[in-house]
Amino acid sequence: MNRPPPRPAANALATWRVAFFAGPVSTVLTLALLALAGWAAWRLLDWGVLSATWSAPDRQACAPGGACWAFVAARLPQFLFGFYPPDLHWRPALVVGLPVLPAIIGAALPRRHRALASGAAILLTPPVMLLVMAGGVPGLAPVPTERWGGLSLTILIATTAFVASLPLALGLAYARRASLPVVSGLAAGFIELWRGLPLVTILFMAVILLPLFLPAGTRPDRFTTAVVALTLYNSAYLAEVLRGGLQSVARSQSIAARALGFGFWRAQADIVLPQALRVALPALVNVAVALLKDTSYVMVVGLFDFIGIVAAALSDPRWMGPPTEAYLFIGAVYWTACFSLSQWAAGIERRLAA
């Protein structure tokens, strides 16, 4: 084979040529992809903006050939807050905003108090959310769980299940690493059981089996059942992430701590865990992203979460028609939340690597 040596790209124009038109195949591919992107962008612009209808009394009044955003606009309060009493909508709205609070508290405080304060804020978020949603204390009228729904329910379930699974997962991670075969075996069995089962079946099982496992006469509502199922499911994945973090801390760290007179628990709390959590943080956020997406599964057991309530609204005879606009709206909201969370995780990972 006789080929000339590759010439290094000399200037910006040459770099540009290599990136777009390096050869015949590359040129054809460039033109095809550009044409496709242009066509798709034009179709989307035409359908979603230029020919779209933004407000209308029903689907019939929407212009054909364009998006019917009027459906999303008309049902927006329901998509966000479910069947929550309209005059109390500030409560689920507060719940949607609450998960950002620990991050703000963490950023606002001086460095040495940061970890402890954001940790406490994270642990306190779900109880506060539940209190705001359920009410039942002076000043907050009680609202039964059947009326909860929409985006606020999704965020409530995801946050509660994630925070509830944190201590469980930490216990499982330590148990699986224990040198006692019975303890590590039980933990491994528990973790692999949940990791081996699909979430859909775990939710079905929770609905079927939880009432059977509890003393006769107690019937947990669907919300509680779903939170329990998601907590158990998530704790298995979280435990593996935390175990990875613990494994990354060199054994010499705990040996050194012991030599300095630290007891086991002090050494773990002050020396090992802070390092393990730092390493595990990006993966922890990725587990949270996965849980936020997986929370949508609760619709299979009849909860009206963000997707469940939109799917239910689609059967309204006034708005009967293609579900495209509604699904795109849900997708945009989920995408924004998940993308920003994963970018944040990637940022932490880069900072740790540096």
Place this chain on the structure above:
Amino acid sequence: MPRGAIAVQLLVLAVAALAAGLLLRNVAANLQARGMASGFDFLGREAGFAIGFALIPYDEASSYGRALLVGLLNTLLAAGLALVLATALGLLVGIGRLATHLPSRVAAAGFVGLLRNVPLLLLVLFWHGAVVQALPGVRQALSLFGVVFLSNRGLVLPAPVPDPGRAWLAGAALIALLAGIAARRLGRRRSSWLAFAAAAILLLAAPAWDVPSLSGFNFRGGITLVPELVSLVAALSLYNAAFIAEIVRGGINAVPRGQIEAATSMGLPPGLRMRLVVLPQAMRAIVPPLANQYSHLIKASSLATVIGYPDLVNVFLGTTLNQTGRAIEVVAITMAIFLLLSAAMAGATAAWNMHVAIPER
């Protein structure tokens, strides 16, 4: 083992046994209070419900056991199709993310970024409600060379029908296959590929093909993949392809740059460089996370139930449980099947991992 450790373990065992005992007592009391029957005898009884899509003969007079088998096969079909498609697409997109060609890189990054950040459930609903149901009807079906048809009733493919007159072609295909394997053993790569290609062509020619044709308001002949299956496989493949692409990219990035530079300096063209030098080494970093993704895909196929594709969960944990009321038995069988599938997947991928690992003595 020190005595303290043994005592702690006995205590843990006792607590676990106590918890299990309490749960079982509650279950027994609850079952008795509701007058629920127990036992696995229902598997032999007549199911009495129809299933819209079955790979084996099934009708309402078939047993619950057969319904379970139909559901399991439907799960395996959907997961198997999605697994192959997701791997092929994921490999393509993963390599595309590292291309020197900028538009491919941007397109691949957009594909991954878009799909990884939305719930799979939404993708399944979107494909079912907004794409497949919006396809043209049977009479305006999209057709590929007049043999494959796509419409809102699903995907219709030609079906192979055994033809005794051409059975010798199948025999010839087998001989070609064996020749290919022999050639590979002897290190004749090019001859082995030729033999494999011949085997594939012979195998395609062996049966008579039943090509679907439009008659009245539906297609006659061929195999129909129901719209639910098409939507499920499309959503599963795209979503998992995005994750597999990231795994492939990570694996290729893990190959030392010197390997690629050495291959380039030896005059290997990009295609061969990728196939002979980069991918075999990247596989070592790819297979373990890929195994996780495959196991996730199989489990996620149970989302079939939200669009009514009769998979294992839909047929068994849904309809069968509702009709028989045998909660414990049905849940136990379903759990056992999924855990076995997970274990089988883990075993297969562990063997594959050994195959690609660096041989060590």
